[in-house]
Amino acid sequence: MTILKVSGLTKRFGTTDVLRGIDLEVARGERIAILGASGSGKSTLLRCLNFMERPGGGTIALDGQMLGREGKAGERTYRESELIQVRQRVGMVFQQFNLFPHMTAIGNVMEGLRTVRGMPKPEAEARARKELARVGLAEKADTYPAHLSGGQKQRVAIARALAMDPEMLLFDEPTSALDPELVGEVLAVILALAEEGRTMLLVTHELGFAYHVATRVIFLADGAIHEQGTPDEVLKNPKKDRTRAFLASHKQFSF
Amino acid sequence: MRWDFASVFDNTDALLVGAAGTLRIFAICLVLGLSLGLLVGLGRYSRNRWLHIPATIFVEFFRNTPVLVQILWFYFALPILLPFQISPLAAASLGISLNSAAFSAEIYRGGIQSIETGQWDGARALGMRWGQAMRRIILPQALKRMLPALTNRAIEIFKMSTLASAVAYVELLQQGKLIASLNYNPIEAYTAVAVIFFVFLWPLVQFSYFLERRLRRDE
Numbered sequence: 230m231t232i233l234k235v236s237g238l239t240k241r242f243g244t245t246d247v248l249r250g251i252d253l254e255v256a257r258g259e260r261i262a263i264l265g266a267s268g269s270g271k272s273t274l275l276r277c278l279n280f281m282e283r284p285g286g287g288t289i290a291l292d293g294q295m296l297g298r299e300g301k302a303g304e305r306t307y308r309e310s311e312l313i314q315v316r317q318r319v320g321m322v323f324q325q326f327n328l329f330p331h332m333t334a335i336g337n338v339m340e341g342l343r344t345v346r347g348m349p350k351p352e353a354e355a356r357a358r359k360e361l362a363r364v365g366l367a368e369k370a371d372t373y374p375a376h377l378s379g380g381q382k383q384r385v386a387i388a389r390a391l392a393m394d395p396e397m398l399l400f401d402e403p404t405s406a407l408d409p410e411l412v413g414e415v416l417a418v419i420l421a422l423a424e425e426g427r428t429m430l431l432v433t434h435e436l437g438f439a440y441h442v443a444t445r446v447i448f449l450a451d452g453a454i455h456e457q458g459t460p461d462e463v464l465k466n467p468k469k470d471r472t473r474a475f476l477a478s479h480k481q482f483s484f
Numbered sequence: 485m486r487w488d489f490a491s492v493f494d495n496t497d498a499l500l501v502g503a504a505g506t507l508r509i510f511a512i513c514l515v516l517g518l519s520l521g522l523l524v525g526l527g528r529y530s531r532n533r534w535l536h537i538p539a540t541i542f543v544e545f546f547r548n549t550p551v552l553v554q555i556l557w558f559y560f561a562l563p564i565l566l567p568f569q570i571s572p573l574a575a576a577s578l579g580i581s582l583n584s585a586a587f588s589a590e591i592y593r594g595g596i597q598s599i600e601t602g603q604w605d606g607a608r609a610l611g612m613r614w615g616q617a618m619r620r621i622i623l624p625q626a627l628k629r630m631l632p633a634l635t636n637r638a639i640e641i642f643k644m645s646t647l648a649s650a651v652a653y654v655e656l657l658q659q660g661k662l663i664a665s666l667n668y669n670p671i672e673a674y675t676a677v678a679v680i681f682f683v684f685l686w687p688l689v690q691f692s693y694f695l696e697r698r699l700r701r702d703e
Contacts, residue, residue, distance in 0.1 A: 281605060281609065309613070316608060317610075320609070321609040323609075327602040327605050329603065329621055329625075330625065331624050331628070331702050332702075340621075341612075344616050344620050345611045373701075374702075375702060375703050389610070390609070390610075393611065
């Protein structure tokens with residue numbers, strides 16, 4: 230069953246076309262790894278999906294419901310209240326974590342429940358504890374982000390997104406800001422979520438992880454989908470030269 | 485030359501009345517100035533020009549005219565234009581509050597702008613509205629950074645309260661002038677006024693250091 234349908238998505242920053250017509254259909258339970266060189270538009274694509282960036286052109290339908298409405302000049306306009314609904318249903322995890330430094334770990338996880346959902350404090354706290362336990366950080370509940378390692382911060386950020394019961398999760402290079410020895414703990418958490426059958430889109434440079442966790446791999450180049458298929462197809466037997474070159478550059482020093 | 489504070493101590497009552505007047509106008513201007521400053525600062529921060537332009541005009545006007553002139557204008561000129569009298573307290577409070585609002589608006593704007601865009605991303609990704617993100621995520625972090633500058637504003641407001649003496653509002657300097665002219669002891673009278681200001685302000689500054697330390701407990 231389709232949860233997300235993107236048609237002809239475009240985005241332009243100034244005079245640069247970052248996305249040039251992306252068509253993408255995501256089924257429930259699918260796990261899509263998005264690969265591409267820097268500047269290929271992969272982060273922008275992800276940010277358009279929960280409207281952290283307003284799409285330039287094209288349409289996005291969530292759960293069969295077309296978002297925004299046709300404006301006078303043919304462009305789509307979106308009401309803020311509609312986008313707020315979408316963002317609650319589509320969780321996002323950032324490369325730089327973006328934890329709130331003035332709140333403890335549990336404060337971060339509770340924040341959406343309290344402020345956005347208006348959940349009573351005891352209930353929100355119980356829920357937040359559960360999510361922190363899920364990412365293995367129950368004992369760090371009262372720690373401020375400044376005293377957490379990068380890997381722990383990212384796991385809190387994942388718990389914060391999960392607390393909102395998102396139907397879909399977007400990961401924007403979740404391990405790129407981490408020291409190599411901390412990458413594993415974050416990937417383990419994401420893998421566990423994958424095993425629960427959650428729908429997720431993951432921008433990553435961890436090809437091995439993408440191979441294991443993804444049900445589909447998309448290779449983006451110049452703001453368009455250049456090649457896509459199963460992990461075996463795209464990562465082991467790429468058909469296009471640019472995909473091959475990209476994969477080769479990533480495996481340059483493997484042994 | 486011999487210092488003789490006896491004539492000052494004889495007028496302790498007058499100085500107490502003055503101190504009460506100073507504290508009253510300080511409290512009014514601190515609350516009005518810093519809260520109006522937040523509104524104007526949000527206007528300056530806004531990309532909506534219907535908010536941005538009026539806020540900018542406000543800031544530039546009140547930053548670039550002397551507070552004393554504003555107080556005198558509100559007290560002597562405004563009642564000619566409008567059909568009501570205005571008390572010395574109201575005129576002085578208006579002048580000082582508006583001036584403080586203009587200066588603190590720039591502090592607020594700078595503080596809000598200094599917060600990383602990632603914090604907005606994190607807040608919006610949870611589904612927060614602009615106002616929720618501002619109140620829960622951005623302002624608490626910005627306030628921490630702004631505290632030293634806002635403390636300076638508070639000290640400035642306290643000292644600006646002496647300008648109210650120009651419209652004969654009863655505050656410390658006004659009472660000091662009175663004592664000095666009654667007893668011909670300007671040295672003792674004005675020294676006493678200065679010392680009283682220091683005694684009020686020094687603990688205020690210490691309190692702000694304490695606040696800064698408390699706000700830093702998340703580091």
